[in-house]
Amino acid sequence: MVDVGGQRSERRKWIHCFESVTSIMFLVALSEYDQVLVESDNENRMEESKALFRTIITYPWFQQSSVMLFLNKKDLLEEKVLYSHLVDYFPEYDGPQRDAESARDFILKMFVELNPDPHKIIYSHFTCATDTENIRFVFAAVKDTILQLNLAEYNLLIRTILRVACDLPSIKQLFV
Numbered sequence: 001m002v003d004v005g006g007q008r009s010e011r012r013k014w015i016h017c018f019e020s021v022t023s024i025m026f027l028v029a030l031s032e033y034d035q036v037l038v039e040s041d042n043e044n045r046m047e048e049s050k051a052l053f054r055t056i057i058t059y060p061w062f063q064q065s066s067v068m069l070f071l072n073k074k075d076l077l078e079e080k081v082l083y084s085h086l087v088d089y090f091p092e093y094d095g096p097q098r099d100a101e102s103a104r105d106f107i108l109k110m111f112v113e114l115n116p117d118p119h120k121i122i123y124s125h126f127t128c129a130t131d132t133e134n135i136r137f138v139f140a141a142v143k144d145t146i147l148q149l150n151l152a153e154y155n156l157l158i159r160t161i162l163r164v165a166c167d168l169p170s171i172k173q174l175f176v
Contacts, residue, residue, distance in 0.1 A: 023066045023146055026053055030107055030126075031076035034084045044089060046107070054114040057122075066149050068142055069111055069124040075131070077103060 032045035057067055078100040086103050087093045090110070095102030104126055112122050123145050125138045 018061055021062060021065045022150070023068060024056060024062060025068045025070060025142070026056065027070045027072055028053070028107070028111065029073045029076075030071050030104065031073040031080055033077075033086060033103075033107065034080070034089050046089070046110075050110060050114060053111055057115055057117075057120070063117075063120075066145065067115075067120065067122050068145065069108075069122050070127050070138070071104065071108060071111075071124065072127045072129055074100070074104060074126045075128045 028049050029045070032049070035045045037043045037045055037048055053069075056062060081100050081103050082098050085097050086095075086106065087097065090106070093103075093106050095106055108124055108126075112124070115122055123142075125141065127138050128134050
């Protein structure tokens with residue numbers, strides 16, 4: 001697991017280092033929809049997260065990687081939407097104001113729609129890092145997802161090996 005760093009200058013240092021990554025865990029703070037970047041006070045943090053997410057999921061080295069999107073700080077979002085309206089920062093939001101569930105769904109949709117590959121599944125989880133039961137449940141789901149993906153890949157590998165092996169003359173005789 002690698003924390004890629006929040007600042008742009010840090011990101012350039014790591015992207016080229018990964019060629020055989022099996023899973024990507026991307027963390028987004030739901031509560032940052034109304035905040036700006038440290039290095040640029042006119043750029044929205046959520047927009048920056050979206051741009052980075054799109055870069056990562058479309059990067060050639062990550063085409064075969066599974067993607068898990070963690071939308072964190074759902075508790076802070078629930079409080080924040082009561083006084084800081086999502087539509088003020090994302091005019092395309094047409095859901096009700098002061099509705100955390102609609103806000104969460106909208107933010108999730110924004111990220112999922114960045115995926116240009118219809119065959120690539122984005123596994124998403126709403127989290128609250130301070131809620132130990134929530135984190136326990138989410139990590140169990142993540143572990144299961146990674147296991148299932150690896151088993152599927154391994155199963156395909158076994159079938160390919162058997163198919164190739166069965167094409168050999170000496171192996172064919174065993175099955176005739």
